[in-house]
Amino acid sequence: MVVDDHPIWRDAVARDLAEEGFDVVATADGVGSARRRAAVVKPDVVVMDMRLADGNGAGATAEVLAVSPSSRVLVLSASDERDDVLEAVKAGATGYLVKSASKTELADAVRATGEGRAVFTPGLAGLVLGEYRRMQRIPGMGSTPSLTERETEILRYVAKGLTAKQIAEQLTLSHRTVENHVQATFRKLQVANRVELARYAIEHGLDE
């Protein structure tokens, strides 16, 4: 499923994916339409733009995953790695790619996302690293998941531009193990986000 508010882009991405042998089951231009269609078609992979007609990609990611939990979200954004991408990862997105990526790169990323692998960039790793450090600095967040030493090490390598393969060589790990570590950091961030939301709700009396 392709979600993008720009009709030319939406069609181009959908066509490219079809040419690469993917089955594009639906397209949507906004948060509302994405949620409605995902609930019906339960797509394996959602290619998600960050800026939509009626909201942003982070909100759409959360809504799509709420109605179709088995879907995996790959963020395809023209904007640079900024807070909104981090929000999308917190909402459950497992991949991120800039729109300047080539057709082959897009196809590879969609395939990897479909297989449950994380797709990431140095910029995203920097954001995720920064987010864990921010959570550490907030006092009284004892239950917040933190990174293991290995995860920190790997995220730093990614942020410094090493590919999963190079990192694997450096640490004598398998390529897949490196990816799993990165993915774990994304997942924990999603959990931390839920904890934070719940805490916020309790603190503000929304649970009464």
Place this chain on the structure above:
Amino acid sequence: MRVPPTPDPATPLWRAAQVFRLLSCLYALGFQIAINADLDRPAVGWSLFAVLIAWSVACAAAYLHGYGRRIAWVAAELVVVVALMSSTAVVASDAWALDNQSWPTTLWATNATISAAILLGPIPGMVAGLVVTAASAALKGYVSIDVGRNATVVIELAVGLAVGMAAQTARRAHAELQRAARLAASLEERERLSREVHDGAIQVLALVSRRGREIGGPTMELAELAGEQERALRRWVSGVGTRAPEGTTTDLVPMLRCRASDRVSVSLPADPVVLDSDVAAEVDAAVANALDNVAFHAGAGARAFVLLEDLGGSVVVSIRDDGVGIPAGRLEQAVGEGRVGVSKSIVGRMEWLGGSARLNTGQGRGTEWELTIPRSP
């Protein structure tokens, strides 16, 4: 009647001053009733008191409406006050003037001090207070230096200072607020602009570059151009809206974001990394040095990666490149190439900040600088 173009932030003070004026008139009336019989010329006393009331009403109206809030009016008030005070010599005997406060009471005369202070600030306010004191001293024929017995000068100076500072503070706070509002408006406008640029230009450029590369041939060149512009615009848009905070501290994040280019990837946290402005400038300069090094020595096609991490107690910046690196034992040659000169400048900057700079390199491994900057507690 002319209304000032922008609301005067001192308006509440002007209103309060007119309440004081009313009270001082009532006090002057009481004083007048009490002492009129002692005056040499009671009739003149009462007619001058009528002038006082008329002038007070005129002043109150002028200051409340705003047309009196200028130097000419305040100067006129001061002149009228001094003139009325001097009339004591006409209406009363010298002995009376020596025994009593000057007609028509020091309290009423203070109105002139207050007006000057509100309009012009503490120093002119205090000057007006001195003028009032001087007029009273001239009547008595001597300058009272015993502030314990006659506190007129102290009170006049204190009123001028306090009211003047209140007015100044109100104006400054107002100016600050307006500046903040203007800044917020311009930021909002920039964000709106960036959204529009994003939705239109960037998307189309990205598409052209993508399709162009796929078509190949001479279109590749066009695709390259479009891609270059797309990336430049994307960087511009992502730099918009994050201006460094004013004053002595600076957010390092937008500074380093500006260093991103086709060959330089910059990884940053989402939150600001605030450092003292001069520290941030040194760090930024050291990063620039390191990136220059990459551009000159790492070889054609080398890419650089900058990572900024905020560890709380310290800030770490890593600059890595995937270039040729410095082979072991070849540092002597590097000295000849001027490479170590730049390295020394990076190390020097970090030492000056009380931090450290570590270089990790080897043949074919590229180079990596790790700069650690401690935060002062």
